[in-house]
Amino acid sequence: MQALPTHPGSTFLMNVSNTVRLAFCGKARKGIYVAGAELSGNSSVIPTKEKSHRVADEKIEKILKYQNVGAFQSLPMVMPSKDILCSAMRKAKMVGPTKGIINLAKRERNRGAKQLDALMKELAVPLRNYVERFPSNQNLHPYEQSLIEFTLGKGKYEEVLQAVDLFRRRITSIGKQQASVCAKSISKREAEQRLSEGFSKMEELFQNNGRAVDNLLNIAKTLRAMPVVDLETPTLCLVGAPNVGKSSLVRILSTGKPEVCNYPFTTRGILMGHITINYERFQVTDTPGLLRRSDGERNNLEKLTLAALSHLPSAVLFVHDLSGDCGTSVSDQFLLYNEMRERFGNRLWMDVVSKADLLSNSSSASYTTENNYKLVGPEGSLHVSIKTNQGINELKQKVHEVLLCELSKTKSMPPNYRDGGDDISEAIGLHSR
Structure with missing residues (x-):
């Protein structure tokens, strides 16, 4: 189970857990069986209430893992795909070769490999951050799970996040491949050609698949616009x-x-x-x-x-x-x-x-x-x-x-x-x- 992010209600949920268990233990002292409590008499005889109590314990544990409501207001800001691409291309082209390389061919292939690696990272890192910072649906409050399902459609939220993560993996794989090809260039001219080809392939890949990012952007806008409900307010x-x-x-x-x-x-x-x-x-x-x-x-x-x-x-x-x-x-x-x-x-x-x-x-x-x-x-x-x-x-x-x-x-x-x-x-x- 993925660890829950730190949340203002985390301490409060720990207290809830203790409150629930204390309440149940109090009932156990009155002769009501609680899952995990010591059985008196013949231990081979299982109380008839055991099954319903185990179900109750599982339900309690599941509920205590929910985040409080308000996760939609903490969603990361998603940049449009074209803005991510333009920013990445600009930053990657500013990367220079390692200092001290005198040979022109070596310096050019070093510069090309570093620029392609930088482009790959500038494109992939934002996508990785989005996937990591969007909350897992199973850890949301049940009300927010319902909002996602009935507003976006069943499975749409997970589908878009999976598409973004798959897109990130493709960018990382192709980016590393292009950087490796450029690093093996023999001449300065070949290194320049490999660099140009690598930039073109990465740009084309992002333009053709950037819709996954834009879909996530639209989802973030929709969820962020949802009304905020305070569970402490009547x-x-x-x-x-x-x-x-x-x-x-x-x-x-x-x-x-x-x-x-x-x-x-x-x-x-x-x-x-x-x-x-x-x-x-x-x-x-x-x-x-x-x-x-x-x-x-x-x-x-x-x-x-x-x-x-x-x-x-x-x-x-x-x-x-x-x-x-x-x-x-x-x-x-x-x-x-x-x-x-x-x-x-x-x-x-x-x-x-x-x-x-x-x-x-x-x-x-x-x-x-x-x-x-x-x-x-x-x-x-x-x-x-x-x-x-x-x-x-x-x-x-x-x-x-x-x-x-x-x-x-x-x-x-x-x-x-x-x-x-x-x-x-x-x-x-x-x-x-």
Whole structure:
């Protein structure tokens, strides 16, 4: 396993490891088996809980190896391929022969070999640095792994890094070959010719394959533009079907300014805004809309939303549109809501019915059946309208209350819960069985 780079959260992860193991050992003292603990009685009898505990230990160890979020903001600056080539050619041509060589032929082949070697290094070293300094996907936080997969495409990140590394190897091999050929020249004229040919071959190679570097440059720009999520800051995640009004609510609740249009999937990624309450800073995320269908049929935008819910510690604000104006039927929204409520029911949750000015009856009623849902939404839901400002002040107050509750919840939890999200909670649950 590749060693993780030094990171501000490294000490914090060591403390997490100790916290988790101490917690598990405490349970062991109460008679619950922990993998690696001494067995009492007949050692040949393996407890029935051993398998689930081993799975839990493996999951914990895997989670503790993740980097904290923020790796994308530490990516190296990638130069365009043409700039790397121009800089390398200029620097290589400035390299002179070793001093003290009197014979013209020897001096010229020495100069040629040194220049070709310098050109090879000036081209290959930046590529090696890129490959080494871009983080391994398997060591990223699960949320950032999901961002890479659903934004770039599955395997694209690794594919581009492998292409750059293969390109570097070809440059190194051909550069050494050309320098060796030049060093074996017999006459001054032959050395000059070998040097010119070597420069031409290296230049042609870089021009023909430089797209690998430019692809990495584009990936770096895309990832660096991703919103930064602070796991220590309480987050409110707006969820719902496409075009139900999530982006409009984010605009009035926070500093976020997502695009607002009257067509599905306006939100093309995770967008972040912020709220300050009593000098405390909170995050608000606008997520792509979800449709009622199985996970295998979801597009990458929908998978981004599920990744945010799965891997980020956040409260949920579920937005319902009962007006029939969003393009998703109320019946489908009802089924989607029930599915999400079941999957993420452990989160702080609030329901908002948007576009209340378009509803014939926005009064309160009990939530017992789908018919009631079609009229008023879930029990306790708040009806709001951006157009008439109905319920907006009450919404802001309730959002503040939920975020302050999330803050208390976050502060009371050990750091391992915050970083691992639902994954580490599941692992600890296995140890409790």
